[in-house]
Amino acid sequence: MLKTLHISNYALIDSVDIEFNDGFNIITGETGAGKSIMLGALSLILGERADLKAVRDSGKKSVIEAVFDVAGYDTLKNYCLINDIEWDDTTCILRREISPNGRSRAFINDSPVTLDLMSHVAQQLVDIHSQHQNRLITSPEFQLKIIDNLAGNTGLLAEYSSRYRVYRNALKRLHETKKLIERNRTDEDFTRFQLEQLDAMKLKEGEQERLEQDRDVLSNMTEIKSTLSGALEALSEGRENALSLLRDASEYCEELARVLEDADSLGERLESARIELQDIAETLSSYDQELHADPDELEAIEQRLNDIYSLQQKHHVNSITELIELRESLRTKLDELENSSFTVEELEKEARRAKNAAKELALELSVRREKEAKHFETMLRERAMPLGMKNLSTKVKITHGELTPDGCDNVEFLFSFNKNQPLMPVGGTASGGEISRLMLSIKAIIAAKMQLPSIIFDEVDTGVSGDVADRMGLMMKDIAQNIQVTAITHLPQVAAKGSAHFKVYKEDDEHATHTRIRRLSQEERIEELAVMLSGSKVDDAAKANAKSLLNI
Structure with a gap:
């Protein structure tokens, strides 16, 4: 409170x-x-x-x-x-x-x-009920909510709502799949052409990087050969090369070792350096023998790379990895098209199962609502008739339609306030005062069940x-x-x-x-009621009347 x-x-x-x-x-x-x-x-x-x-x-x-x-x-x-x-x-x-x-x-x-x-x-x-809120009584949603509150449908509605969402999601997947299949079927020939083109390329991960590296080597073969030749000339093939100079230095150090005790290790160190340089020279010589200018090979590499670049530009990607992913995606799309009838059939079964599950609870809600509607009609008449509506007739009309988030029922409150008057929706037959009294009566009915x-x-x-x-x-x-x-x-x-x-x-x-x-205190309350009864002038009669209202 x-x-x-x-x-x-x-x-x-x-x-x-x-x-x-x-x-x-x-x-x-x-x-x-x-x-x-x-x-x-x-x-x-x-x-x-x-x-x-x-x-x-x-x-x-x-x-x-x-x-x-x-x-x-x-x-x-x-x-x-x-x-x-x-x-x-x-x-x-x-x-x-x-x-x-x-x-x-x-x-x-x-x-x-x-x-x-x-x-x-x-x-x-808290609920603030004003005259403005009285218009709610004309709302089908509000009328349905009243019946559900009285019928105690909160738990059942929550379970139905869950099943309805499952049904709507299944229906959505079915419609989206149908649209996708239709769209894909329109593009099937083009999709198949794209896949065949990608398959024909036999693309492999890392291929582009290797080809670009080989192209750079073949394109710069003259400069590479010249560089290798210079390195080998300095290391082993020149008239005065590093290896021959190291051999001379090693002989000199052996001479020193005979006279200098601390020079014993110098020859060993020079020999180690010579062996390392010899290995480097052999590696460079191997490069020199293996590398050779081949215009046909360079042309083939250039052609392969151009084909790869052309596909990347066509499909707006930047790598072979993305082209391979696209290839598999196209293959999946064609596979789905081949199995589309089975896929749609399974989704239709899923949607029917979900609809039937939701419909089962919707029908249970309908039974409970129809039962409560009869009870509500009686209670509303009993509550409202003493409020100056002795000729009131009420009818809760429930019709069934398609599944909605609230079930399959459409609820409409119908009223007649005078004898021989046909039952009509409240908005077209009731005065403002009558609507106020009806709303008060409804609030009184549902108060015991309101949280x-x-x-x-x-x-x-x-x-x-x-x-x-x-x-x-x-x-x-x-x-x-x-x-x-x-x-x-x-x-x-x-x-x-x-x-x-x-x-x-x-x-x-x-x-x-x-x-x-x-x-207000008790005395102030008597005074206030007396004012409300008689206006600004308060006399003993007005106070006596106020006390009477207060049962004093």
């Missing part, structure tokens, strides 16, 4: 704090006192768009904070934990802040969240008076036996039914006008 509401720096409100009762709360006040301002502030918690004009002092931020008692509310707990929202087993705090520059921030239990996430949480905590901890009725009793107003008050009081109810009203018959009474009023100081709210 809604425990407290704090509003600061919003419209005519500089700062108010309201501590609500857990039963039936009443809010009264003169027209223009600011009741709608408070609802507007609370609507921000529900995700409504923030209006910068509502910020009272442009130098400070506006803050709306609602504290809810959520003890035992496991459904909301699971939702919050799934969405990584910090959870307290007893209290949930929703806060919306609007800065002077128009930036809006949302918090749940002091942790920043997206406005969409806050809206989803808030809608599981929602709190509901706010905003002048839902507009346009009624006398005995009907009294009965509407009793109905809201009855709803408050199951969930917290707050009613904003101008009717004393309704206001007298509350367990806590708050008054909204304006107060002027030397600088500005402010909206205030306070909880």
